[in-house]
Amino acid sequence: SAVPVLGLPGLAAAATGATRITGPYTHQNLALYFAHGPSAPGPVPLTLQEALAKGTFWVHETGDVNRLMVDNRGAEDVYIQAGDIVKGGKQDRVLTVSMLVPPKSGPTPIGAYCVEQGRWQRRGTEDAARFTSSDSAMPSRKAKIAMKAPAPQREISPLHRPDTGNRQSEVWRDVAETQSKLTRNIGAAVAAPESRSSLQLSLEHKQVRATVAEYVAALKPLIDKSADTLGFAFAVNGQLNSADLYPSHGLFKKLWPKLLEAAATEAIAEKSADKNAKPTVAAPDKDQISGFLADAERGRKGERTINDTTRLGTGETEKSYYFETRKADGVWVHRNYLAR
Numbered sequence: 001s002a003v004p005v006l007g008l009p010g011l012a013a014a015a016t017g018a019t020r021i022t023g024p025y026t027h028q029n030l031a032l033y034f035a036h037g038p039s040a041p042g043p044v045p046l047t048l049q050e051a052l053a054k055g056t057f058w059v060h061e062t063g064d065v066n067r068l069m070v071d072n073r074g075a076e077d078v079y080i081q082a083g084d085i086v087k088g089g090k091q092d093r094v095l096t097v098s099m100l101v102p103p104k105s106g107p108t109p110i111g112a113y114c115v116e117q118g119r120w121q122r123r124g125t126e127d128a129a130r131f132t133s134s135d136s137a138m139p140s141r142k143a144k145i146a147m148k149a150p151a152p153q154r155e156i157s158p159l160h161r162p163d164t165g166n167r168q169s170e171v172w173r174d175v176a177e178t179q180s181k182l183t184r185n186i187g188a189a190v191a192a193p194e195s196r197s198s199l200q201l202s203l204e205h206k207q208v209r210a211t212v213a214e215y216v217a218a219l220k221p222l223i224d225k226s227a228d229t230l231g232f233a234f235a236v237n238g239q240l241n242s243a244d245l246y247p248s249h250g251l252f253k254k255l256w257p258k259l260l261e262a263a264a265t266e267a268i269a270e271k272s273a274d275k276n277a278k279p280t281v282a283a284p285d286k287d288q289i290s291g292f293l294a295d296a297e298r299g300r301k302g303e304r305t306i307n308d309t310t311r312l313g314t315g316e317t318e319k320s321y322y323f324e325t326r327k328a329d330g331v332w333v334h335r336n337y338l339a340r
Helices: 048-054 141-148 164-186 199-203 206-225 249-269 286-297
Strands: 020-027 030-036 057-064 067-072 078-080 084-088 093-095 099-101 108-114 130-137 229-236 239-245 300-307 310-316 320-327 332-339
Touching (some): 020 286, 030 206, 030 249, 048 057, 048 084, 048 130, 099 320, 141 164, 141 239, 141 320, 141 332, 164 206, 164 249, 206 249, 229 249, 229 286, 239 249, 239 286, 286 320, 286 332
Antiparallel strands (some): 020 030, 057 130, 067 108, 078 099, 084 093, 084 130, 093 108, 229 239, 239 332, 300 310, 310 320, 320 332
């Protein structure tokens, strides 16, 4: 099932045209699908998680809740994905755009939303000026839409959207809703005493981790069955959720554990209160996934400049949002599809 290439300026026509879909692969209420195709040549960038762990990449506070500063001090490209959660600073944040940060980049601004309402000071022994880890991704399609959906009016800047306040409130609401659903479905309160509103600390709750680990154990090895996977889509309770595609198998494989944990967390949050209930809707078949990707790419198009090195192409239909991050030379680095 071929997926056509989005007709935006500067796109090489080889990318998703060769993509085929396999699946579904299911565990409880989560169904996965893999996109297969040839990998782009060249070195695989570090992930944000890797770069922060190495100490070669800094994420700084700026004094603005919705704006952080990143600085690649290393010798390798670093890939940031929209939805990456950074822990620490004055409040935990979720980053709003995907981008490839070049070596020795110098301070570069990036949009963010708070995923920890209320705190604006150091937590414990953490550094209030910097974020030192990014081990989790936003486990909510609704929150991603709140963060990323194109505004109905022209935006002056992707870092200062005209409706940032409303979007921030939606993200906070969704964080509280996710915490409530996880508490219900794992049978333990997930809010951490040191910061009850922190989504990151809730994701670190030992019972959340244990429940996520069951999904991961069943599904993580699937990526090892094929060396040409470029990304995945997933459905929860039989409903298509989202998809992420990358230029190379190497990058997808690095990101896979974090992506799978976020998908599993969302599936756990969306489980029925009846522990024995099964999805009332069958998982979509692979042709439905191909159709969803193709339709999303054909949506009403837009384009934004993120910074000197990054462009964001968008597509919008009644049923989907599509986001394609590209370097200034037109080469794409991430494709994200969200069901509405």
